[in-house]
Amino acid sequence: MAFEGLGSRLQEITRKLRGKARITEGDLKEILREVKLALLEADVNYKIVKEFISIIEEKALGQDVLKSLTPGQQVIKIVKDELVELLGGTESKIAFTPNPPSIIMLVRTSRFW
Secondary structure, three states, X not given: OOOHXXXXXXXXXXXXXXOOOEOOHHHHHHHHHHHHHHHHHOOOOHHHHHHHHHHHXXXXXXXXXXXXXXXXXXXXXXXXXXXXXXXXXXXXXXXXXXXXXXXXXXXXXXXOO
């Protein structure tokens, strides 16, 4: 899958941030660079990646870590939430026809498009 690289990069980032009480601007830039590279490697459009990264940066910069989360987990949560939003926010089932081919229409409705 296209996002496998993203998952492994996020795990590595979490390991690097372990034990920190606050996410610094430098930490955030490193995290966002890794996320950006993973998304670009997954062939996500550059403009979408750029806007996606700016939204995550806005939400994460200087944010206090939740009591139950480490800084890495907090950033990963923000990235996950934004990825879910980017991909549509809700789960949709694809209805396949009994006799192929099934026709699927993609519609651009997100703020990222």
